[in-house]
Amino acid sequence: MPHSTPPQSLDATQCYPALRARDARFDGYWFVGVSSTGVYCRPVCRVRTPLERNCTFYTHAAAAELAGFRPCLKCRPELAPRAYSAFEATRSLADAARARLDAGVDASLATLAERLGVTDRHLRRVFVAQFGVTPQQYLQTQRLLLAKRLLTDTQAPVAEVALHAGFGSLRAFQHAWGTQYRLPPSQLRRQATAADKVADASLQLSYRQPYDALALLRFLALRAVPGVELVDETGLRLTRNLRLFGAAGQVALAFQLERRVLRVQASPALWQHTAALLALLRQWLDLDADPDAIAVHLRVAGLPVTAGLRLPGCPDRFELCVRALLGQQITVAAARTLATRLVAQFGEDLPEAERLHPDAPSRLFPRFERLAHAGEAEIARIGMPGSRARALQGLARAWPGLAFAQGLGTPEQAEAELQQLSGIGPWTAAYAIMRGWPWPDRFLPGDVVLKKRLAARPALLPEACAPYRSYAVLHLWNINE
Secondary structure, three states: OOOOOOOOOEOHHHHHHHHHHOOHHHEOOEEEEEOOOOEEEOOOOOOOOOOHHHEEEEOOHHHHHHOOOEEOOOOOHHHOOOOOOHHHHOOOHHHHHHHHHHOOOOOOHHHHHHHHOOOHHHHHHHHHHHHOOOHHHHHHHHHHHHHHHHHHHOOOOHHHHHHHOOOOOHHHHHHHHHHHHOOOHHHHHHHOOOOOOOOOOEEEEEOOOOOOHHHHHHHHHHHOOOOOEEEEOOOOEEEEEEEEOOEEEEEEEEEEOOOOEEEEEEOHHHHOOHHHHHHHHHHHOOOOOOHHHHHHHHHHOOOOOOOOOOOOOOOOHHHHHHHHHHOOOOOHHHHHHHHHHHHHHHOEEOOHHHOOOOOOOOEEOOOHHHHHOOOHHHHHOOOOOHHHHHHHHHHHHHOOOOHHHHOOOOHHHHHHHHHOOOOOOHHHHHHHHHHHOOOOOOOOOOOHHHHHHHHOOOOOOHHHHOOOHHHHHHHHHHOOO
């Protein structure tokens, strides 16, 4: 199959030994195209290892598909962990563009380029230089891989699969699928094993081991607002109400440690934005981090750590900012109480059709518009000072024009912008960036607990933990003294 842009490949002498060893540490960092079969695989694929002369290695699935390879039905490349963390994504224009394509934020190359402050011609050029494919080719591959996942893991009709994967019509999907894979979607569905398919509408997300799911859920449980979210630490489950592109729905997550996957269920409204939902979940639960590399770096810096601790992000940046404001100079438990009152006073009921089971949470966090138009006294009645109510109101009125709200610019710029708002100081802004961007390299200025922990460890310098100071914060918070 001819292509106008040659895909980038890697040095086979460096990749083939890891392929032969099925080294899971390289899963997501590259893919192998096998000329004898015409498919491309993950390095952990359990089929017989192909001969080295038949292998070509690519940094991305899109590059392998541009070279004419089809995704393997055994190892399923669409389930590979992403190799790039949020830290790396903001370092490159191409990576920032890819992150927005994954999240379904921008509908066209022109819109994407405008958001990133460059011309579409320049964006196309740097994207091709970085990944070997154009943004359109990358997006097409991501849509096809998502469609493959939906066909394999769910019983959704093909027409629904097409729409959920981002195709404008069933005809557009069938044309793209047939051109790329040269087999009808129904054939793939017949080939899927019974174990792959589930009765409910659910998907699975993979992550890199080790993953301390219990520590992450404990962190979220301490801050969980009743009615909006429900955390089951024993069952390693999380149920959450959220909004996505204006659609209000519910997502239920379950860690399956033995299979190293996160099982995802979502209500009908959220399935309409499947690609964006999965991208949000990967960022919120820090599924793409390299835990071993982070642990090694922090140990060298002098911090005793256990690999697997993840940085909890957030499903809604406005909500995180509000809750950070509510939590100023009070305990986590007291902040949770205020958030619960805020939801009761200004939140909305989740439509009954969007609840996944009768006992699921039933409320939505307040919209920024609702708080922007609320009176200062009305907000203060939940039990907070008038100055704090004014700060919350000011944040709501500035939203969503803030760069932080849209994820534009750099974390440093967004943090500085937040501090220009009344009532938001250095700690609040830094916390919002650490969890809301999310940004893995932010130490919290003036944090009382961190000061105490560092005083007991004079040899430990926060600067030495860069670029993983956010993870250092979590480890220091978790120390029992």
